[in-house]
Amino acid sequence: MMNFNVDVCFTPAQAEHRTISSNTVVVVVDILRATTSMVSALEHGARSVIPVLSIEKAMELKKIGFPVAAERDGVMLSFAKFGNSAFAFQKGEVKNKKLVFTTTNGTLAIETACRQSQKVVIGAFTNISALAQWVAKQEIDVLILCAGWKNTFCLEDTLFAGAFIEKLLELKAYEIASDSAHAALDLWNVAKADVLQYIEKAAHRQRLRMLGVDDVLEFSFQQDSTAVVPIMRDGELVDVNQEP
Amino acid sequence: MMNFNVDVCFTPAQAEHRTISSNTVVVVVDILRATTSMVSALEHGARSVIPVLSIEKAMELKKIGFPVAAERDGVMLSFAKFGNSAFAFQKGEVKNKKLVFTTTNGTLAIETACRQSQKVVIGAFTNISALAQWVAKQEIDVLILCAGWKNTFCLEDTLFAGAFIEKLLELKAYEIASDSAHAALDLWNVAKADVLQYIEKAAHRQRLRMLGVDDVLEFSFQQDSTAVVPIMRDGELVDVNQEP
Numbered sequence: 001m002m003n004f005n006v007d008v009c010f011t012p013a014q015a016e017h018r019t020i021s022s023n024t025v026v027v028v029v030d031i032l033r034a035t036t037s038m039v040s041a042l043e044h045g046a047r048s049v050i051p052v053l054s055i056e057k058a059m060e061l062k063k064i065g066f067p068v069a070a071e072r073d074g075v076m077l078s079f080a081k082f083g084n085s086a087f088a089f090q091k092g093e094v095k096n097k098k099l100v101f102t103t104t105n106g107t108l109a110i111e112t113a114c115r116q117s118q119k120v121v122i123g124a125f126t127n128i129s130a131l132a133q134w135v136a137k138q139e140i141d142v143l144i145l146c147a148g149w150k151n152t153f154c155l156e157d158t159l160f161a162g163a164f165i166e167k168l169l170e171l172k173a174y175e176i177a178s179d180s181a182h183a184a185l186d187l188w189n190v191a192k193a194d195v196l197q198y199i200e201k202a203a204h205r206q207r208l209r210m211l212g213v214d215d216v217l218e219f220s221f222q223q224d225s226t227a228v229v230p231i232m233r234d235g236e237l238v239d240v241n242q243e244p
Numbered sequence: 245m246m247n248f249n250v251d252v253c254f255t256p257a258q259a260e261h262r263t264i265s266s267n268t269v270v271v272v273v274d275i276l277r278a279t280t281s282m283v284s285a286l287e288h289g290a291r292s293v294i295p296v297l298s299i300e301k302a303m304e305l306k307k308i309g310f311p312v313a314a315e316r317d318g319v320m321l322s323f324a325k326f327g328n329s330a331f332a333f334q335k336g337e338v339k340n341k342k343l344v345f346t347t348t349n350g351t352l353a354i355e356t357a358c359r360q361s362q363k364v365v366i367g368a369f370t371n372i373s374a375l376a377q378w379v380a381k382q383e384i385d386v387l388i389l390c391a392g393w394k395n396t397f398c399l400e401d402t403l404f405a406g407a408f409i410e411k412l413l414e415l416k417a418y419e420i421a422s423d424s425a426h427a428a429l430d431l432w433n434v435a436k437a438d439v440l441q442y443i444e445k446a447a448h449r450q451r452l453r454m455l456g457v458d459d460v461l462e463f464s465f466q467q468d469s470t471a472v473v474p475i476m477r478d479g480e481l482v483d484v485n486q487e488p
Contacts, residue, residue, distance in 0.1 A: 010397060013257065017395055151261055153254060153424040180397040182445050186434050187427055201426050 005141040005177035006168055008161045008184045011148040012105075012112040023140050026113040027131065027164065029123040030147030031156040032204050033084045034106025036124040036220045037069065038237060040086035043126075043226040045095035048236035051107040058102045067093070068100045074211045086126075086216050098236065109147035114232060117143075122230035122237060123160060125220060130227040132167035134240060141177075142168065144184075155187070155202040156220075159195065162188025163223075195221045249385040249421035250412055252405045252428045255392040256349075256356040267384050270357040271375065271408065273367040274391030275400040276448050277328045278350025280368040280464045281313065282481060284330035287370075287470040289339035292480035295351040302346045311337070312344045318455045330370075330460050342480065353391035358476060361387075366474035366481060367404060369464060374471040376411035378484060385421075386412065388428075399431070399446040400464075403439065406432025407467075439465045 009015040020026065029035050038049045052058050055070065059079055062068045069082035076083025081093075084103055101107060113120045123131050123144070135142055144164055146157035161184035168174050176182055191198035196218060199205050208214040219225075230237040253259040264270065273279050282293045296302050299314065303323055306312045313326035320327025325337075328347055345351060357364045367375050367388070379386055388408055390401035405428035412418050420426055435442035440462060443449050452458040463469075474481040 010254070011258075013261065014255075014396070017257065152258070152422070153427065155423040155427060158423075158427065176445075178396070179399040179402075179445075179447050183397065183399060183402065183427070183431055187430055190430050190434060201420075201423075203423050 003173050003175045004139065006144070006165055006174040006181060007142070007177040008144045008146065008181040010146050010153045010158060010180055011151045012109045012145065013151040015112050015116065015145050020116040020143055021141060022118060024117055024143050025119040025121060025135055025138050025140055026117040027121055027123045027135065027142065027144045028106070028109045028113050028147065029144060029157050029160045030103070030106035030109060031124060031160050031220055032208060033086060033216055033220065034101070034103040034147065035122045036126060036216070037084055037086045037089065038101060038122055038230055039124045039127050039226060039228050041089040041094050041099050042228045042230055042237070042239045044089045044092065046089065046099045047096055048098045048238045049230065050098055050100045050236050051110045052100055052102050053107055053111055055102060058100050061100045066100045067097050071103045073104055074207055074213060085213065086219060105147040105149055109145055110232070113145050120232040123164060125160060125163070125223050126225045127228050128160070128164060128167060129224045131229050132164060132171060134229045136168055136171040142174070149204055154204055156199055156204060158184050159188050159191050159199070162186070163192065247417050247419045248383065250388070250409055250418040250425060251386070251421040252388045252390065252425040254390050254397045254402060254424055255395045256353045256389065257395040259356050259360065259389050264360040264387060265385060266362060268361055268387050269363040269365060269379055269382050269384055270361040271365055271367045271379065271386065271388045272350070272353045272357050272391065273388060273401050273404045274347070274350035274353060275368060275404050275464055276452060277330060277460055277464065278345070278347040278391065279366045280370055280460070281328055281330045281333065282345060282366055282474055283368045283371050283470060283472050285313070285333040285338050285343050286474055286481070286483045287472045288333045288336065290333065290343045291340050292342045292482045293474065294342055294344045294480050295354045296344055296346050297351055297355055299346060302344050305344045310344045311341050315347045317348055318451055318457060329457065330463060349391040349393055353389055354476070357389050364476040367408060369404060369407070369467050370469045371472050372404070372408060372411060373468045375473050376408060376415060378473045380412055380415040386418070393448055398448055400443055400448060402428050403432050403435050403443070406430070407436065
């Protein structure tokens, strides 16, 4: 029996450089903070999350009644109801709503993934085990696509990639398909004993501290607070567990 | 006193995405095998190494009398006198010659570096300490540019980047400037107790084995067999120790 592959791209640009087989599930991750927040919105009752690339598109959708979460460079945009913090969605305000979402890196990564694959899901530490179980059940190759920071390698997404590979290997004998996947797993093994300590040196961790929006740090690296598995269906992320 | 920065790009494409200050020394590395071989050619008496991007250019220069080393996808090109093995230059055949060099990844990385900086040097494990000493004396920022494999992250160049950062930190209090530089250093710390064992999982290590050209492995990861420091001067790499 052939094993399935698990691979990692450190940035959306890296994913553009390669051909992804249509029979691959792509796991998009932007730990600080887009994908952690999207998972949180679905967990707290949002009917769906609609990722959009441009601020203009988000403003347009706001005008016709959608609640909007919008962030650039770590800062919430003033026209929006929500920023990029996972905590923003815990007060019931998104319940049964379709939430429009635009961020610096995360929505670009999702768009890149959707151009390359029919099967796009959203990863965070908060849903890592549920997601790994769902992914392993698909019996196809896996690509973890890190959002990075403006197409640059970043540690927090890479650590998620390593942790996710570790989870997958517990479930099935995947082949580690590239040097970047090996590196992600090795870095996770360096970091996992104390992830919050390790992540202190990450550039985006320092950026969030300077902006005063680093209250989500601990929450963002805590595993398995939810079983939500966001999957892309016709341009909207929905929880696979809520599907008929 | 301000510390100088040390940074890492995992691929030439990554270096294209950013602005490099003109006051930065760029260390280009392609451990398997281009930069290891270039260092070896200068060590064994080549007057200079002339990196060229295209096969056509290399053929042209061969016609007017230059000895040529040429490789694509790990394989020596038949028109050339040499391939990409460091051992090829140990028999005195390049002594006092200007050696033309074209390879899959290394020469592209050198070309990228030269478009961005006036100060480009060539790194390998074989010259790592001599190079680190020379670089630290420059008292400017440092960027380690990994050639990678066709603009993809590769482990062997990343390990060199980590080892080189370790050397620099022994000489001076550099600031580690990015997540990729932190990752390179952490991966080196994972690998350094037994680099040859670690590199077994690297894709290019396996590629070289399949091609039957992995005899250079041990040599390529052994540190400090030479004090040669190749630096770019008017399109030619020369040993900085031989300069007037």
